[in-house]
Amino acid sequence: MISESWNILKPLKNEYENIESFEDYYERIKSIIEYSHIPSQVFEQWLWAHHDKAESIKNYGWLDYENIEFELCNWSNEQLEYIYVIDNYRDYFDSRASYGNFDNFCCTQEDLKVWQEKGTWKTPPIILDIQSLGKVPIHCELKSPFQLVEGHSRLGYLHSMFRIDELRKGNVATTHEIYLMKKTSLNDVDNFKA
Numbered sequence: 001m002i003s004e005s006w007n008i009l010k011p012l013k014n015e016y017e018n019i020e021s022f023e024d025y026y027e028r029i030k031s032i033i034e035y036s037h038i039p040s041q042v043f044e045q046w047l048w049a050h051h052d053k054a055e056s057i058k059n060y061g062w063l064d065y066e067n068i069e070f071e072l073c074n075w076s077n078e079q080l081e082y083i084y085v086i087d088n089y090r091d092y093f094d095s096r097a098s099y100g101n102f103d104n105f106c107c108t109q110e111d112l113k114v115w116q117e118k119g120t121w122k123t124p125p126i127i128l129d130i131q132s133l134g135k136v137p138i139h140c141e142l143k144s145p146f147q148l149v150e151g152h153s154r155l156g157y158l159h160s161m162f163r164i165d166e167l168r169k170g171n172v173a174t175t176h177e178i179y180l181m182k183k184t185s186l187n188d189v190d191n192f193k194a
Contacts, residue, residue, distance in 0.1 A: 096156025119173035125151020132182035
């Protein structure tokens with residue numbers, strides 16, 4: 001079951017099945033008032049980049065994005081330690097979480113510099129508050145209380161940062177920015193419309 005909003009947020013493709021550039025996509029989507037509350041970083045790293053992935057469709061394609069909010073907040077290392085990662089990306093995450101130094105990080109020089117200097121990621125990953133959704137379709141792989149939607153390398157590298165910090169080869173930050181994805185409560189919707 002795919003929601004109407006998921007279909008509306010789909011990037012356009014040309015005759016060669018290449019998706020439109022992010023700039024064109026965002027210019028088109030940001031003008032749709034029902035989705036103007038979604039941050040551009042969420043569009044770029046997930047809704048535009050991974051819209052057609054089977055696991056995105058299966059787990060998140062049923063949601064009504066008019067009623068999903070993305071709150072930028074800071075979470076502690078403890079809060080980020082036990083975020084659920086879906087089976088398809090568990091090995092990938094575990095690999096990124098196994099490093100004891102920065103030499104193994106497969107990221108841009110800009111991202112690596114942020115890890116080394118600030119002990120955190122440059123772009124906040126997206127974490128879903130499962131409990132806010134209420135009833136979840138049986139076909140979804142959604143595990144309470146929180147699940148990583150996008151940012152598997154980043155969350156893995158954070159776990160490596162714990163080890164790097166213990167080995168005194170770098171310092172992990174005490175808090176990290178995330179986008180907390182959750183269903184808007186009825187009160188929030190009423191206040192938004194007021």
